[in-house]
Amino acid sequence: MKLKIPQSLRGRLLLLLLSSTLLTLILSGFLMFWVVSSGVQKQFDELLLEEVHEAAVQFVLEDGELFYDNEDGQLEEPDWLLLQDAEGQILFSRGEFQTPPFERLPRTEDGHYVADVELPGDIDGRLLSLRFRPRIKNTAEAAVGFLSADALHVAVPQYGEPMLITVAASLAQVQDTLAIVLFTIFSGGLGLLVVIGFVTWMGVRIGLLPLQQYSQQLRRLHAGNLEWEDVDSSDAIEELRLFRQEIEGLLNRLGQSFVRERRFIDSAAHELRTPLSELRAVSEVALFQFEPENSRAPLEQCREIALEMEEMVGLLLQLSRCEEDHQGGAQECLFDVLRAGLEHAQADSKLEIEIQSKPREPFFTTPKIARLVSRNLLSNALENTGEGGRITLFRREQEGVDSIVLSNAPVTLRAEELPKLSEPFWRSDLSRTSRQHHGLGLTLVEQALSNSGFELEFRLEGASFEVRIRRRPVMLR
Amino acid sequence: MRLLIIEDSHRLRTSLEKGLSACGYSVDSVGCGREGFEMAQASAYDLIILDLMLPGMDGLSLLRNLRKRGCQTHILILSAKDRVEHRVEGLQAGADDYLVKPFAFEELLARVGALVRRAHGCKSSQLEFPNVVVDLTRRRVMAKNKRVDLTPREYSLLEYLALDAGRPVSRQELESHLYSSSEVVASNVIDSTVAALRRKLGELGVFNVIHTRRGIGYEFCSVE
Numbered sequence: 001m002k003l004k005i006p007q008s009l010r011g012r013l014l015l016l017l018l019s020s021t022l023l024t025l026i027l028s029g030f031l032m033f034w035v036v037s038s039g040v041q042k043q044f045d046e047l048l049l050e051e052v053h054e055a056a057v058q059f060v061l062e063d064g065e066l067f068y069d070n071e072d073g074q075l076e077e078p079d080w081l082l083l084q085d086a087e088g089q090i091l092f093s094r095g096e097f098q099t100p101p102f103e104r105l106p107r108t109e110d111g112h113y114v115a116d117v118e119l120p121g122d123i124d125g126r127l128l129s130l131r132f133r134p135r136i137k138n139t140a141e142a143a144v145g146f147l148s149a150d151a152l153h154v155a156v157p158q159y160g161e162p163m164l165i166t167v168a169a170s171l172a173q174v175q176d177t178l179a180i181v182l183f184t185i186f187s188g189g190l191g192l193l194v195v196i197g198f199v200t201w202m203g204v205r206i207g208l209l210p211l212q213q214y215s216q217q218l219r220r221l222h223a224g225n226l227e228w229e230d231v232d233s234s235d236a237i238e239e240l241r242l243f244r245q246e247i248e249g250l251l252n253r254l255g256q257s258f259v260r261e262r263r264f265i266d267s268a269a270h271e272l273r274t275p276l277s278e279l280r281a282v283s284e285v286a287l288f289q290f291e292p293e294n295s296r297a298p299l300e301q302c303r304e305i306a307l308e309m310e311e312m313v314g315l316l317l318q319l320s321r322c323e324e325d326h327q328g329g330a331q332e333c334l335f336d337v338l339r340a341g342l343e344h345a346q347a348d349s350k351l352e353i354e355i356q357s358k359p360r361e362p363f364f365t366t367p368k369i370a371r372l373v374s375r376n377l378l379s380n381a382l383e384n385t386g387e388g389g390r391i392t393l394f395r396r397e398q399e400g401v402d403s404i405v406l407s408n409a410p411v412t413l414r415a416e417e418l419p420k421l422s423e424p425f426w427r428s429d430l431s432r433t434s435r436q437h438h439g440l441g442l443t444l445v446e447q448a449l450s451n452s453g454f455e456l457e458f459r460l461e462g463a464s465f466e467v468r469i470r471r472r473p474v475m476l477r
Numbered sequence: 478m479r480l481l482i483i484e485d486s487h488r489l490r491t492s493l494e495k496g497l498s499a500c501g502y503s504v505d506s507v508g509c510g511r512e513g514f515e516m517a518q519a520s521a522y523d524l525i526i527l528d529l530m531l532p533g534m535d536g537l538s539l540l541r542n543l544r545k546r547g548c549q550t551h552i553l554i555l556s557a558k559d560r561v562e563h564r565v566e567g568l569q570a571g572a573d574d575y576l577v578k579p580f581a582f583e584e585l586l587a588r589v590g591a592l593v594r595r596a597h598g599c600k601s602s603q604l605e606f607p608n609v610v611v612d613l614t615r616r617r618v619m620a621k622n623k624r625v626d627l628t629p630r631e632y633s634l635l636e637y638l639a640l641d642a643g644r645p646v647s648r649q650e651l652e653s654h655l656y657s658s659s660e661v662v663a664s665n666v667i668d669s670t671v672a673a674l675r676r677k678l679g680e681l682g683v684f685n686v687i688h689t690r691r692g693i694g695y696e697f698c699s700v701e
Binding site for chain 1: 580
């Protein structure tokens with residue numbers, strides 16, 4: 001069965017935190033159990049040792065004979081007891097059990113032998129053996145009960161020959177205790193897991209709340225209304241702040257783009273309204289007072305209006321398709337195309353036209369764009385230059401950047417009109433009485449040059465109007 | 478009725494002039510705001526049809542200046558600006574009506590008629606008198622339930638007098654409201670038109686409708 005990774009950040013965080021918590025709890029539980037069981041085991045061995053001591057004390061040698069003296073039953077007698085001499089002969093036993101060969105048993109630091117053993121009745125048990133010298137009766141010293149392995153080799157007259165005493169005890173109680181401990185650890189861990197899980201879930205929920213609130217605010221925005229007043233940007237957490245800055249920057253640019261788009265559509269519709277109203281008025285008046293013999297004039301007017309609208313729509317399409325026209329294909333030098341246009345105009349124009357040296361840097365673009373730029377810029381220059389004026393085409397270098405400059409003088413343009421020159425449909429004559437211009441020429445030029453990697457700038461230098469074209473600087477991140 | 482059209486689009490201006498003239502209105506038209514302002518002050522018009530985007534002086538400025546100088550002539554704005562704020566601005570500046578381009582000529586005609594009636598304090602599209610009914614919408618006159626066959630000029634004169642029934646109207650006033658500035662008006666054209674009206678009404682047995690007020694002009698009598 002394949003584990004399905006949650007797709008949400010909350011789900012993944014919860015999975016990660018709960019997994020690590022579970023792992024921690026499991027390891028902690030094992031560690032705890034190991035510590036507890038080691039402690040219990042140790043305590044059991046100590047108790048067993050005590051039992052062995054008590055049992056060893058009960059053996060007494062008298063006149064060469066071994067007696068088991070329980071001090072009137074006051075000492076507890078082990079259920080399983082084995083006494084052997086140095087040769088391994090069994091001298092005394094209580095309860096039957098098998099002892100493993102002692103040489104194979106591990107020895108503790110104190111010289112004891114300990115081992116797990118199976119007691120009769122399939123009872124798990126543990127035995128402890130030690131070597132000792134039983135006390136001899138009527139000696140002056142009290143019996144210790146055992147001696148260390150090294151001491152066994154020391155001849156101590158008041159103690160008899162070394163013997164081996166083994167006591168075994170059932171591990172049932174220990175096992176029960178460990179089972180209770182295990183159960184406690186498990187249930188406690190489970191309960192802890194639930195509590196930690198709840199706390200983690202709440203923590204993740206609260207922690208992700210700013211992100212959730214932010215995403216809800218973003219969801220309320222729609223394309224037509226990218227208003228940021230509804231979005232609360234206060235108390236943004238550090239990690240979210242950077243994210244918000246980028247999103248807000250992007251949405252601001254998008255909002256501006258939408259505003260421009262709406263404004264353009266609004267302007268285009270407004271521009272088309274005028275010829276439409278003319279068309280309607282001419283045709284309706286003609287129909288209102290229909291005179292077949294006088295129908296030619298209104299029909300011709302309708303045709304003229306239709307042609308003007310066709311031209312405007314053509315320009316609008318050209319503007320919308322500008323994006324596609326700058327890629328691939330043959331390239332022409334923009335300066336050369338402008339120069340050719342001016343040379344052609346020089347023959348018919350009464351203006352003074354001067355063409356100076358071309359820029360060092362090549363201003364290459366597609367022939368279509370070069371012709372569009374040349375046509376619009378030159379027609380503007382020729383129409384808007386006062387009588388006896390001058391048009392100059394030259395290069396200018398400024399701060400190491402080459403630019404093409406088309407200058408014409410004198411002009412009647414005002415400085416405050418410069419920013420509007422490339423606005424769609426803007427004309428200096430707001431009444432739009434001129435039927436020859438739709439106010440889209442410079443918009444098209446700017447768009448076309450921008451797509452080719454150039455910038456357009458308008459300047460007024462005294463009575464001269466300058467159009468500057470230069471390559472757009474590359475922004476390094 | 479005399480109208481002034483201030484509209485910079487030559488085609489629209491001439492079409493409207495032609496259409497409204499065919500409906501019996503006397504129409505003057507100009508394409509420049511400054512010229513329109515001067516004409517509006519110089520002559521008495523029953524209605525001014527005003528475009529907003531004008532060379533020389535824009536429509537709203539022209540309107541405000543006219544109102545500031547006490548001009549009471551009804552003004553209908555004709556504009557491609559269709560937003561609510563534009564319409565509100567135009568009406569608050571002093572316009573009496575606002576029609577968005579493109580428009581139906583028929584609608585313009587209806588609004589012009591309504592504003593002209595309003596200028597004369599008349600709300601109904603029919604002026605009913607004993608034996609005479611003047612239908613302002615259809616531009617026809619019924620005398621004793623029979624239609625009176627009138628020329629456009631005759632109708633216009635009768636209409637003008639009937640809208641101000643009971644008030645004597647001078648010949649100069651009649652000339653200024655019934656003829657455009659481009660028309661050459663003969664000295665007795667009003668008198669001859671009145672004579673023709675009296676004759677045509679008399680043929681249908683309706684007399685004493687138009688009274689002569691010596692030294693003043695003519696008056697439409699609303700009582701028998």
